Amino acid sequence: MKIAMIGTGYVGLVTGTCFAETGNDVICVDVNAEKINKLKDGHIPIYEPGLADMVKSNVKKGNLSFTTNIEEALQKVNICFIAVGTPMGEDGSADLQYVLSAARDIGRYMTQDTYVVDKSTVPVGTGEKVRQVIAEELAKRNSKLQFDIISNPEFLKEGNACADFMTPDRVIIGSEQPDSIETMKELYEPFIRSREVFIIMDVKSAELAKYAANAMLATKISFINEIANISERVGADVNKVRRGIGSDSRIGYSFINPGCGYGGSCFPKDVQALIKTSSEYGYEAELLQSVEKVNYAQKHILAQKVQNIFGSNLAGKTFAIWGLAFKPGTDDMRAAPSIELIKTLVGNGASIKAYDPKAMKIAQQYYLKDFDNIIYSKNKYDALYEADALILVTEWKEFQSPDFMEIKGRLKGNYIIDGRNQYKEKILEKFGLAYIQMGVK
């Protein structure tokens, strides 16, 4: 099939590349010329395991190409995906300007009957808006070309995006048109193990299913974080409580890891957007409001723990921070808990020595560029020199079994403050390290 992918970000690039991998002819288009030029020169603008090799091999085979020219991208294409960003608007709702601009371009430049597939996460009713915009543009040029809108939300996780896309738990197809459904099934067939993986529904339900999934996962995280906060106060150990509840198959272990709050480009904005959609329809989503409120507080918890030990004025103190990305396996720092932490520490006079395996460049260039007091270290141990404490924010594999002797030897102080509960208190005690974790007194 000949596919155009509008939006070449985390989702567009991964999706386009995976479709190219299964033999389709894919052209990825983006308004960001710098990104497209990098891709044309063989550089991958994001870090995602396995992606670089797959992009290169498919470009070489001629299955995958990149352009900034939407008119060129839509030549002879019969499936056009929309995978542009839907960031949080000022009032918390999803900002649809990029989706609607992509729709306008499709209406202006499509050259044959087209399946228009929305992969961006969009509020209920967006499919209809996209349909109207495309129809308006076709009418302007007296075109009789036909198109159908299909909702096909994406469920991949950053850091595991290619693997998630290649072996999906489910593929949701929001459409009531049999030929659209068949075309989507054909496209996804190589990735599925059983036909039950396809879940067919109307467009609105598909749109809402995406938000419901993210809201459910965010709820699990805020729930366990709340239990962690209760555990700390009553003298229980959330690690044990987690094992106690996760063993119930109705609850399960996944997404109940306590931490310093969920970040990333999706949970925070999607929970907000769902709250906003609900209120537009006259319903106050109180549970979801609490999920966000708990998460907001959780993102400040590491800084509070630091200040409980060192006092509110941190002038003259230095903290080693392991992990800047919002989760391991990615260089993405959107809404990362590390940002809030660093803001508070530096704001109260501290200096930072940071190390992250993949996110330091992006941190320096964008997310932490306004902070002077940060030294970026070349490895995890270098970050420890003369630091008063080590704070673990992102649980990269390389932080999971460090040499504690080395840590003790390099730190000036003896605290490890762990935002992801990676270590065992008894082991740290042997090295003379004091261990502060989440949800344990």
Ligand SMILES: NC(=O)C1=CN([C@@H]2O[C@H](COP(=O)(O)OP(=O)(O)OC[C@H]3O[C@@H](n4cnc5c(N)ncnc54)[C@H](O)[C@@H]3O)[C@@H](O)[C@H]2O)C=CC1
């Ligand atoms: N990042 C993730 O893990 C996931 C994201 N999603 C959803 O997928 C959508 C895309 O997310 P990301 O890929 O993370 O965003 P992103 O910000 O990485 O990429 C979006 C791209 O679209 C481009 N763009 C904007 N307007 C355009 C236009 N009119 N024409 C062509 N390109 C245009 C931007 O320049 C950017 O490169 C969002 O709705 C998000 O909620 C869904 C599942 C997972």
Ligand SMILES: O=C(O)[C@H]1O[C@H](OP(=O)(O)OP(=O)(O)OC[C@H]2O[C@@H](n3ccc(=O)[nH]c3=O)[C@H](O)[C@@H]2O)[C@H](O)[C@@H](O)[C@@H]1O
């Ligand atoms: O819509 C999206 O963009 C995607 O959002 C999430 O994926 P992602 O944000 O990439 O990463 P997650 O692994 O879900 O982690 C999100 C945040 O939750 C935190 N988290 C996760 C799990 C957990 O138990 N505890 C916890 O604090 C992580 O540290 C991270 O900050 C969903 O998991 C994907 O299914 C979805 O497609």
